[in-house]
Amino acid sequence: MIQAKSTERPLSFFETTVEHPIPDLSNQHVQQRLCGFKLSATGTRALAGLVLIGVASFGIGLVTSPDQAWSSLLMSSFLLLSLGLSGLFFIAVSYLAGAGWYIAMRRIPEAMVSLIPAGALGVALVLIFHSSIYPWVAGHEGGELKGFKGYWLDYSFFLCRAVAYVAIWLLFAAFMLRNSRVQDRDGNLSHTKRNTVLSAFFIVAFSLSYWLASTDWIMTLEPHWYSTIFGVYNFSGLFSSGIAGMILIFIWLKRSSLWEASSMKNTCMISANCCLDSRHSGPISGSASIC
Known part of the structure; x- marks a missing residue:
């Protein structure tokens, strides 16, 4: 007696035979659970105090040692900028790798991206108001340059490149984070x-722009x-610090x-249910879990 072969195929890792209802992310209860984070009053005061200490220290430095103060502002701003870019780089690599595990904590690198404007502002203050820390701008002895380096370090061209770098980073960040927020809904x-x-385009643009x-x-x-x-050295610092x-x-x-x-388990389930159809496999790389 010939037995008919089953037409059912084995389920893949991402498939399920159980119908999981997709939660309504516009529901007020779900929104409160996912987006209920609010910094305490004590935490807010502590952060405000740290900001005031930093501003006061910079003000004192302008009086006692201006060049050192502006150099410190440049380095600290570059650190903030690098931390923000590390978050965006992490997100881009996760998308390209099709990673699903990072969804539950994706809001952390996305929040770090907000450091990019702050870091860019600090760098802009140095480049505009105290560019004399660069010997080739101030015309210090030994600062005069010839050949290609002289053309490349033209001050106007230098500022235009700085604007272009930051604009590229902010545009990619805006579009990628916007897509993430819309997908939540x-x-x-x-x-x-x-x-x-x-992400594919960002990796290419980022590698070149951050190096420059x-x-x-x-x-x-x-x-x-x-x-x-030098660019590779800075990128390694960006990645490890991020x-x-x-x-x-x-x-x-x-x-x-x-x-x-x-809460983490529940938000992971919400992410999975939003990304997976109950009968078809797909990558767990869709809706983010926490706001």
Whole structure:
């Protein structure tokens, strides 16, 4: 007796036979659960105090040692800028890799992206109001340049490049974060595909622009010294400090009971249900989990 072969295929890892209802992310209860984070009054005062200390220290430095104060502002602003870019880089790599595990904590690198404007503002203040820290701008002895380096370090061209770098980073950040927020509302996987394409272009633009920016803003403080690996060195610092920053934020959220294990499990389920059809496989890279 010949038995008919079953036409059912084995389920893949991402498939399920159980119907999971897609939650309504516009529901007020769901929104409160996902977006209920609010910094305490004590935390707000502590951060405000740190900002005031920083501003006061910079003001004192302008009186006692102006060049050192502006140099410190440049380096600290470049650090903030690098931390923000590390968040955007992490998001882009995760999209390109089709990673699903990072969805539950994606809001951390997305929040870090907000450091880009702050860091860019600090760098702009230095380049506009105290560009004399660069010997080739101030015309100090030994600061005069010839050949290609002289053309490249023309002050007007230098400022135009700085604007272009920041504009590229902000545009990619705006479009990618916008797609992420819209996907939270409609759960449409097309936003993931758009961000994957944007991520591919961003990686190329970022690798070139960050290398040039670190060379322009940091290495030209010593215009007659150069290193062909300086951009790679700065990127390694960006990546390691960015990962460390995300880990510290995650630990703080866990210890502050702002990210409980049960909440994390629920938000992961919401992300999975929004991204997966109950009968068809697909990458878990859709709706983000926490705001």
